[in-house]
């Protein structure tokens with residue numbers, strides 16, 4: 001074997017090792033999140049990753065859902081906010097890369113195709129902001145409803161919002177559809193208990209449509225939901241800048257423009273080579289470490305603090 005072929009094989013082995021460890025952790029977290037089906041009681045843990053509202057027996061609480069529910073019940077959402085701030089301060093957005101069940105599903109879908117679509121930089125940069133818009137609209141609805149209910153003038157507003165009142169984002173969230181609504185429909189159909197009114201509901205079909213779009217997109221564009229639409233990801237992205245965790249690129253080892261392998265493998269399309277080498281905590285970085293594993297000169301490493 002030539003020296004170049006040997007190096008390529010070694011790099012491939014390193015990427016495979018990192019990805020295998022990450023997949024095992026993602027899988028174990030996926031099982032833990034859904035372990036109620038094996039009889040595990042709910043745990044007193046709230047994490048800032050997308051899961052679902054509709055599974056009453058879920059084991060781990062999802063911070064953004066609880067934040068909306070607390071506002072709806074006129075409580076200050078200090079617990080979910082603390083979960084976001086603490087997780088982001090210590091680990092940045094790495095829960096997205098290593099823990100989130102919906103992120104895991106997208107990472108699996110990526111294997112369906114060998115080559116993925118290249119989103120132009122312009123489209124990518126403008127689409128990234130969509131998730132901030134979804135976050136802002138959700139917080140606006142939940143916040144204004146909370147204030148109007150506290151002032152005793154919110155009843156008609158609550159009625160007008162209908163199913164969107166308790167948790168506006170979850171009413172259409174693809175994660176809720178995948179992990180709560182569809183399993184419930186399958187189970188109820190199995191026992192012949194599914195309500196016809198549910199199957200005829202336009203909201204259900206809107207949910208399925210949104211889920212289908214994002215699952216399909218994830219096959220062609222890695223982590224497209226996380227990049228462009230997830231409000232959890234948006235809130236973590238805002239806080240990620242202040243994270244103790246970051247990445248460092250050794251400028252002596254890095255051959256930069258002659259290589260660009262880190263940029264090529266990044267699922268979040270981060271322009272690593274344009275970021276400060278001492279430490280970078282890009283808002284979009286999910287700390288999957290693909291860049292570090294792909295670097296042939298070992299120039300990229302996690303940095304804490």
Ligand code: SF4
Nearest residue numbers: 096100103226230233
């Ligand atoms: S951005 Fe992706 S990984 Fe992070 S919480 Fe949202 S769905 Fe999960």
Ligand code: SF4
Nearest residue numbers: 266285287288289291
């Ligand atoms: S910069 Fe590296 S660690 Fe961050 S998302 Fe991209 S590949 Fe993953």
